[in-house]
Amino acid sequence: NAGVTQTPKFQVLKTGQSMTLQCAQDMNHEYMSWYRQDPGMGLRLIHYSVGAGITDQGEVPNGYNVSRSTTEDFPLRLLSAAPSQTSVYFCATKNNYGYTFGSGTRLTVV
Amino acid sequence: QKEVEQDPGPLSVPEGAIVSLNCTYSNSAFQYFMWYRQYSRKGPELLMYTYSSGNKEDGRFTAQVDKSSKYISLFIRDSQPSDSATYLCAIGGRGNEKLTFGTGTRLTIIP
Numbered sequence: 001n002a003g004v005t006q007t008p009k010f011q012v013l014k015t016g017q018s019m020t021l022q023c024a025q026d027m028n029h030e031y032m033s034w035y036r037q038d039p040g041m042g043l044r045l046i047h048y049s050v051g052a053g054i055t056d057q058g059e060v061p062n063g064y065n066v067s068r069s070t071t072e073d074f075p076l077r078l079l080s081a082a083p084s085q086t087s088v089y090f091c092a093t094k095n096n097y098g099y100t101f102g103s104g105t106r107l108t109v110v
Numbered sequence: 111q112k113e114v115e116q117d118p119g120p121l122s123v124p125e126g127a128i129v130s131l132n133c134t135y136s137n138s139a140f141q142y143f144m145w146y147r148q149y150s151r152k153g154p155e156l157l158m159y160t161y162s163s164g165n166k167e168d169g170r171f172t173a174q175v176d177k178s179s180k181y182i183s184l185f186i187r188d189s190q191p192s193d194s195a196t197y198l199c200a201i202g203g204r205g206n207e208k209l210t211f212g213t214g215t216r217l218t219i220i221p
Contacts, residue, residue: 004153031207040118042198042211043154050207058208090153098144099200099209101153 002026004102006091012108013081021076021105023091031094032074036060036087037104043090049074081109113137116199116212124220129186133199133212136180140210142202143175145184147195148214154198158184189219 007022025032033048035058045058049068063085065077078085086109091102116133123129131145142161146154158173160166166173174183182201186193199212 035209035211040213042114042116042213043200043209044211045208048207056207094206098156098159099154100156101146103153104151106151 004091004093004100006089006102006105008105009103010106012110013078014110015081015083017081018077018079019081021078021089021091021107023074023076023102024072025074025091025093025100026072027093027095027100028071029093029095029100030071032068033058033092033094033099034064034066034074034076035090035092035101037090038087046076046089083109085109111136113210114199114201114212117215118213120216120218122218122220123189125189125191127189127219129184129189129193129217129219131184131186131197131199131215131217133182133201134180135182135201135210137201137203138177138180139203140180140201141204142206143173143182144200144202144209145171145173145182146198146200147193148198149195157197191219191221194218 030051034046035043047066049055089105092099145158148154163177170187172185196214198214200209
C-alpha cells in the first residue's frame with residue numbers, strides 16, 4: 001500500500017516548456033487535489049477533483065490544467081512553465097479521516 | 111487579513127517541555143480543523159483532525175478548537191527531539207473540499 005505517489009521528485013524546466021506532474025493513489029479515494037507550497041505562503045490549492053470526470057479550480061489555478069479520467073490518477077499539467085511556478089507541489093487525497101499528502105515534486109523553472 | 115494566521119516562529123524549547131502552537135482564523139464558516147507535521151523535504155503528515163469545538167487527545171498531542179474565538183491550538187506534551195518539524199494548521203469549509211493552511215510554525219526541540 002503506497003498511499004499517494006508523486007513523480008518525478010525533482011524537475012528543472014526552462015521557461016516556456018511544458019510538463020506533467022504525476023499523482024497516483026491506491027486508497028480508492030474519490031477526492032484528489034494539488035497544492036503548491038512556497039516560503040511564507042503556506043500551501044495553496046491549485047485544482048481538485050471529487051471523482052473521475054469532475055474537476056474544479058482552487059485558489060491559484062492559472063497556468064495549470066488537470067483532468068481526472070480514473071479514480072487512481074490525477075495529473076497536473078504546466079502548459080508553458082514560468083519562473084513564478086517554481087515551487088514544491090503536493091498531491092493529496094481525502095477521506096472521512098482527513099487528507100493524505102504525497103512526498104512532493106520540487107520544481108524549478110529557469 | 112489572511113484567512114488563517116499562524117506565527118511562523120521559529121520556536122525552540124527544551125526536551126520534555128510542553129509546546130503550544132496556535133492559529134487564528136477569520137471565517138466563521140470553517141468547520142474542519144487539522145494539524146499537520148512536516149519534516150524537512152517531506153510531505154505534510156496528518157496529526158489531528160477535529161470537527162467541533164472542544165479538545166481531542168491522541169497520545170502526547172492535544173488539539174483544541176474554540177469556534178467562538180476562532181482560535182485553534184495544538185499542545186505537545188513531553189516534547190522529544192523527533193518532534194522538531196514545521197507544524198501546519200489547516201482549516202476546511204463546508205464539505206472540506208478546500209483547505210486553507212497557515213504558513214506553519216517551525217519547532218525545534220533542544221536535547
